[in-house]
Amino acid sequence: MTGNKEQAALPQPAAQQVGYAVIGLGKLTLEELLPAFAVGRASRLAAVVSGNLTEAREAALAYGLSADDAYSYDDFEKLGERDDVHAVYIVLPNSLHREYTERAAKIGKHVLCEKPLATSVEDAEAMVKACKDAGVLLMTAYRCQYTPHHWAAREAVQSGRLGQVKLLHSVNVQIEPNEGQWRLKRKLAGGGSLPDVGLYCVNTVRFLLGEEPCEVSGTVHSTPGDERFTEVEESVTWQMRFPSGVVAQCACSYGAATARTIDVFGTGGRLAIDPAFDYQNLRLTVQTGQEVTEVRVPPEDQFRLETDHFSRCIQEGRAPYTPGEEGLQDQKIMEAIYRSAREGGRPVTLERFEGRDVFRGPAPERS
Incomplete structure (x- = not known):
């Protein structure tokens, strides 16, 4: 039993992990999400997207990526050409959640979206529908x-x-x-x-x-x-x-x-x-x-837990929690x-x- 627990705690080989493109480089991304990907067991950072390409390149390089792994918002659809990017994590102002969820679904990427899911019921319903129609998973980031x-x-x-x-x-x-x-x-x-x-x-x-x-x-x-x-x-x-x-x-x-x-x-x-x-x-x-x-429970990185859960759902083809x-x-x-x-x-x-x-x-x- 002990051996199984120790084995379960090991990260998957990098080639097997789900690759994410993080959309938005605000405080939450820089201080919490990027460090969480660095300790992911089933998740890894594959690309970053920002309105400031210089900042995106700096973030990419800081976490072991190349300058080519940085994208502007206008270049977002180019992620569709990346087989190593399986999902996006949307960390943008609430009013942009629907747009980027729909754009991600169109290029076949699974979507992990920060809360609140949208700014209206209508937009949230559209996001759920877009992902279902595209055959990709949508998860709300309720850490x-x-x-x-x-x-x-x-x-x-x-x-x-x-x-x-x-x-x-x-x-x-x-x-x-x-x-x-x-x-x-x-x-x-x-x-x-x-x-x-x-x-x-x-x-x-x-x-x-x-x-x-x-x-x-x-x-x-x-x-x-x-x-x-x-x-x-x-x-x-x-x-x-x-x-x-x-x-x-x-x-x-x-x-x-x-x-x-x-x-x-x-x-x-x-x-x-x-x-x-x-x-x-x-x-x-x-x-x-x-x-x-x-x-008393052992401390855990909340963002690692939620991203690794979504990654396993993607890998196993099941609905997220x-x-x-x-x-x-x-x-x-x-x-x-x-x-x-x-x-x-x-x-x-x-x-x-x-x-x-x-x-x-x-x-x-x-x-």
């Missing part, structure tokens, strides 16, 4: 559905360790500076704090429960006179009701000091993840009776929250789904 801490929390929730779950509370807030951020531009972002940081609350609550909400209600607020929020909202608070009777209360903001938490309350105990959405140093505690236990449909469902929920806010907080009924994990593929590898 929190691949991390050991979140899986340990999910197992505690669904195993009955907390008794019958009654309430969840999740907060994701941060200060968003006004420095020409595309996230503060509605045309590029599609919204403010909700699709950026609030989405973590929506998606992770759904993941922990394995259920889909049947009703949402919400309110939106922006500080009067704050020039950051002339196009997008500052803060959103909302409630999600689930068929089992569970109620989730959530909040997100671009105007408060950083806090990223999840609390789950059951008849037999409670669970807390704090911080819940950071890249590193997550902390999970479970309380039953008077006993509080910190659940967080396919495009998972991102589409969150888009529908967020639009319902916005609708409720426009209508004074009136509850909005969602389509009801029976069963568990109705939008997810087979469970990801746990190594």
